[in-house]
Amino acid sequence: MKSSEIKYDRIGQSYNSTRKADPYLLERLIALLDPQAKEAFLDLGCGTGNYSIALQKQGLKLLGMDPSETMLKVARERNPKGDWQIGQAENTGLEDQSMDGIIATLTLHHWTDLEKAFLEISRVLKAQGRMVIFTSTPEQMQGYWLNHYFPQMLADSTAQMPSLERIKEAAQAASMYIEREEIYQVRKDLQDQFLQCGKEQPELYFRDEIRKGISSFADLSRQEEVDRGLWLLKQDVESGKFWEIKKQYDSDLGDYLFLALKKTE
Numbered sequence: 001m002k003s004s005e006i007k008y009d010r011i012g013q014s015y016n017s018t019r020k021a022d023p024y025l026l027e028r029l030i031a032l033l034d035p036q037a038k039e040a041f042l043d044l045g046c047g048t049g050n051y052s053i054a055l056q057k058q059g060l061k062l063l064g065m066d067p068s069e070t071m072l073k074v075a076r077e078r079n080p081k082g083d084w085q086i087g088q089a090e091n092t093g094l095e096d097q098s099m100d101g102i103i104a105t106l107t108l109h110h111w112t113d114l115e116k117a118f119l120e121i122s123r124v125l126k127a128q129g130r131m132v133i134f135t136s137t138p139e140q141m142q143g144y145w146l147n148h149y150f151p152q153m154l155a156d157s158t159a160q161m162p163s164l165e166r167i168k169e170a171a172q173a174a175s176m177y178i179e180r181e182e183i184y185q186v187r188k189d190l191q192d193q194f195l196q197c198g199k200e201q202p203e204l205y206f207r208d209e210i211r212k213g214i215s216s217f218a219d220l221s222r223q224e225e226v227d228r229g230l231w232l233l234k235q236d237v238e239s240g241k242f243w244e245i246k247k248q249y250d251s252d253l254g255d256y257l258f259l260a261l262k263k264t265e
Helices: 003-015 023-033 050-057 069-078 114-124 151-160 164-173 202-206 208-212 215-220 223-239 241-248
Strands: 040-044 061-066 083-086 099-105 125-135 176-184 256-263
Touching: 023 050, 023 099, 023 125, 023 176, 023 256, 040 050, 050 061, 050 069, 050 099, 061 069, 069 083, 099 114, 114 125, 114 164, 114 176, 125 176, 151 215, 151 223, 164 176, 164 256, 202 208, 202 223, 208 215, 223 241
Parallel strands: 040 061, 040 099, 061 083, 099 125
Antiparallel strands: 125 256, 176 256
């Protein structure tokens, strides 16, 4: 079993309480995917099916795939009529050119082999097929104020993230190219409470259930650093010093990134 499978088997039971399909992110996924009637789609790394189910409700014929059986069990319970399958980016088990489009939200950093994964994605995509990725880059993560309070956790999290240049190279080697790049700045009404969810609301990180749904806190952190970081954050929020520290991390690179890709062949 791969480390990512173990990780999400461990946090899968509580993951769905704080990780929900965000309406704005969903709207952007649909706009960039540009789905047409009767097409077949894949949600690669679907987790508990948040975006899969939301897209299925939009009428898309969509397969949700994840390496974690724990995650898929929750997805099946939420939507027994949905199409769910064990698999990973490097080995989907799907037929050649069987998908018109693919989405991958906050999952690239869990792929074990980026180049192999893009070759597999290209294999299952039809000619002119589309893919939409939602991810963050190491450069973007350097602008997270979380670095100030949880430096080792953020360093380990950032080290997992493939750079935009590496993504482009892996995609091009698989006969895919990026049509569009779109940055995303975390909004206060964000409903999918991933790592940078508390950008403008630091108090979110004081909630155990929020941290349990974020893999960096749940899997990459050391309890001593988390306890100390939360204590310092609480002091700074109460004194108002937090906003001065946050300002030091302001960046125009965005917090996350949408990438819209197309298969050339």
